[in-house]
Amino acid sequence: MRYIKDIPNPRYKIGLYQWNSKYIIKIESGMYEQTYKIDDYEVATTDELEACMDPEFIDAVAARFDDMHAGFNSTLVRHNVLF
Secondary structure, three states: OEEEEEEOOOOOEEEEEEEOOEEEEEEEEOOEEEEEEEEHHHOOOHHHHHHOOOHHHHHHHHHHHHHHHHHHHHHHHHOOOOO
16 A cells, blocks of 8 residues: 555544555544545546545544444443443
8 A cells, every 4th residue: 555645634634545546545533543445547636535525524524433432332331341
């Protein structure tokens, strides 16, 4: 996987990579991450992908991170890993 660049965001670490004829957008928040893939022939420049990281999309990402945390925390409590 080849690193291309970081996409600036005040809330999350967003990295752009290229691998196997796809662009990979990796969004990290603490112990969780989300990955999005798109064929590299679908976009003319990486600037198009950067523009997609708009407030509406970032809000949806935040909601998914919240849901991921709730689900993981619930299973840890259910199995007595956390009390």
